[in-house]
Amino acid sequence: MKTVWKVTPVPLYDLAGLEGWLEEMACRGLFPNWVGGSFSSFSPAGKPGTRFRLEGAGEREQPEADRLELYRASGWEYVDSVFLKLYFLYYTADPAAPELHTDPVTQGYSLNALAREVKKQRRSYQVSRWLVLAILALGIVLPLVLRPRRAALLLLDYTGLMLFLLIGFFLGWRSSERTFRLLLDLHRRLENGIPLEPRAVRLTRWQRFQRLMAIPLVLLVAGALIAGRWMKQPLPLGDFSRPHVTLEELEREPLTDFMEIYGPHSRHEEDNAVIRGFSLLSPVYYTVTQSMYGLEEGTMPGALSPLGGPEYRYACHLEGSYYHLAVPALAKSIARARLADLEAVNLTWTYEERTYPGLDFVILGRNSQDDIWQSAALGLGGRVAVFHYGGQERLEEHLPLLAGVVHSFS
Numbered sequence: 001m002k003t004v005w006k007v008t009p010v011p012l013y014d015l016a017g018l019e020g021w022l023e024e025m026a027c028r029g030l031f032p033n034w035v036g037g038s039f040s041s042f043s044p045a046g047k048p049g050t051r052f053r054l055e056g057a058g059e060r061e062q063p064e065a066d067r068l069e070l071y072r073a074s075g076w077e078y079v080d081s082v083f084l085k086l087y088f089l090y091y092t093a094d095p096a097a098p099e100l101h102t103d104p105v106t107q108g109y110s111l112n113a114l115a116r117e118v119k120k121q122r123r124s125y126q127v128s129r130w131l132v133l134a135i136l137a138l139g140i141v142l143p144l145v146l147r148p149r150r151a152a153l154l155l156l157d158y159t160g161l162m163l164f165l166l167i168g169f170f171l172g173w174r175s176s177e178r179t180f181r182l183l184l185d186l187h188r189r190l191e192n193g194i195p196l197e198p199r200a201v202r203l204t205r206w207q208r209f210q211r212l213m214a215i216p217l218v219l220l221v222a223g224a225l226i227a228g229r230w231m232k233q234p235l236p237l238g239d240f241s242r243p244h245v246t247l248e249e250l251e252r253e254p255l256t257d258f259m260e261i262y263g264p265h266s267r268h269e270e271d272n273a274v275i276r277g278f279s280l281l282s283p284v285y286y287t288v289t290q291s292m293y294g295l296e297e298g299t300m301p302g303a304l305s306p307l308g309g310p311e312y313r314y315a316c317h318l319e320g321s322y323y324h325l326a327v328p329a330l331a332k333s334i335a336r337a338r339l340a341d342l343e344a345v346n347l348t349w350t351y352e353e354r355t356y357p358g359l360d361f362v363i364l365g366r367n368s369q370d371d372i373w374q375s376a377a378l379g380l381g382g383r384v385a386v387f388h389y390g391g392q393e394r395l396e397e398h399l400p401l402l403a404g405v406v407h408s409f410s
Contacts, residue, residue, distance in 0.1 A: 004030055004042045011175075012037050012083050013118065013183035016196055019052050022089075026050035035082045035089065047093050052079075053100040054087040056110035063088050076100050086114060101196075108190030115187040122180045129173055152337035155330065156279045163280060234273035237288065243409035244274075244288045245385075247318050249401055250393055255292035255316070281330070285323040292316055304372070304390050316391030322409055325382035332361055335377035335384050339365055342388040344373045354396075359403055364396055378406045385409075 006025070010017035012035075022032055026049075030042035053076070055063075061081075063071075068078055071090060075097030079089040090100055101107035144151045190196065248255055258271055271291040278285070294314035304315035321338055325331055336351075343349050347367040354362040358380065365375035376395045377386045385406045389395055395402070 002044055003033065004044065006030075006040050006042060008036060008038060008040050011179040011182060012086060013179045013186075015054050015087075015183070015186055017182075018082075019054060022052040022091075023050060026052070026091075032079060032089070034080065037083050049095060050091055050093045051097075052089060052091045054082065054089055055100070055107070056112070056114045057081060057085045057088050058110065058113040061085065071100065074098055074100070104190045104193050104195045107196065108187055111183070111187045111190065115184060118180055118183050122177075125173075125176055125180075129169075132169070147340070149340035150337045152330065152333040153341060155281050155334070156277070156285070232275060232277075234275060237272040237274060237290065240274045240286075240288070242286065242322070243405050244286075244322060245318065245320055245387065245401060245405050247290045247292045247316055247391075250318065250389070250398055251292070251316055251391065252393070253314070254295050256295055257292055261293060261313070281327065282323045282325050282334075285321070287319065287321045290318045314392070316393075317389070318391075319388045321386045322405075323382075323384040323386075324409070325384065328382035331379040331382055331384050335361070335363060335379055335386055338384075338386040339363065339375050339377050342375060342386065344388075347373065349375070354399075356399055356403060359406065362399065362403075376402060378402055380406050383407075383409065 008018075008021075010021055012018065018035070022035075025032070025042060026046035029044055029046045029048075031044075031046040031050075032052075033041045033043055063078060071078070075094040076090045076092045079091055081087065082089050092100075140154065143154060186196065272289065274286055274288050276286045292315070296313070298312050298314060304317055319342065321342075323331075323334060325334060339349075339351065343365075344367070347369050349365050349367050351363050351365045354364060356362045356378070360379045360381070361377075363377040365377075367373055373388070373390050374395045375386070375388050376399075377384065378399075379385075383406050385402065387395065387402065
């Protein structure tokens, strides 16, 4: 016999809605074989006018034999247990058959064990969810306290995937609370002698939207996880084509990389690489890291040069972070936060704002301890470029080059 699968449109704790839905399926010629929390299976043996009633299973595996005989004598037949034996399901196609439960209080007694279990689950869910929120809040508050100048960068981390996960978290919390309340309110009504009345299932527009978006949202989150993991892998600079400032453009003397001088070395394989990122706040952002060396051997040790034999070489380093923000008003905040994030350890930095034609802002950073490390941030609209440089050049003398890349990338 053909089996028809349907999405279960109501929570299993909604007895009235579940009974009404099964009766609606019977009017369409479908009879339940199995009822589950997400999906239910039917056979094409339903008859219009069939009534279904649910009874709390308590801790029983099967209904008592004498109860089955009593119900059968009244015109009701046992179908099966429903989803992990929460209920026993009965049906009748006889319009003259009396209601399965004529005493609401007695029916309420059948739900006592389930109501206790639901209260226990509800407390457990609440504790676990508040714990998750506390951990999440701590993860946000601690960086704000310990690194307040870098706080704006959290906007890049707590958008995108994290935003979807938070939305799903709160929607799930709301849905589970609503589901728990359905059964507890029903149990309370039955105890007060108010009978259960089956009702037709009518999903609200919001419920239809949630169900429609459930699968795409899961696919989106899964895709974001896979894409995020893939994008975090360093990409060789030679395979990257987006606009960025190169050390060869910045430096006056010819340069080469470590591999050309000393040969392959795992420690320096990622000297010139790109890390890409994505968030709703900045659909496009990436960080380009470069380390280059002079062609000629020197007789004096350089501050950034690695030991390469009997002599040292001049070395320079440039890390550039490029953002295209969806909210241009946050550009300067993100720039300042990134400058703070790039500050070399144990150096005291000072910053000076400059005006430059065609840009919204230019911020130059210096430190008082040495003249090797410098920084600069430039912004135009939602486009921001932040540089951390170690070498002999002066970034303020290369503002046309830095400004040009801000105008060119998108």
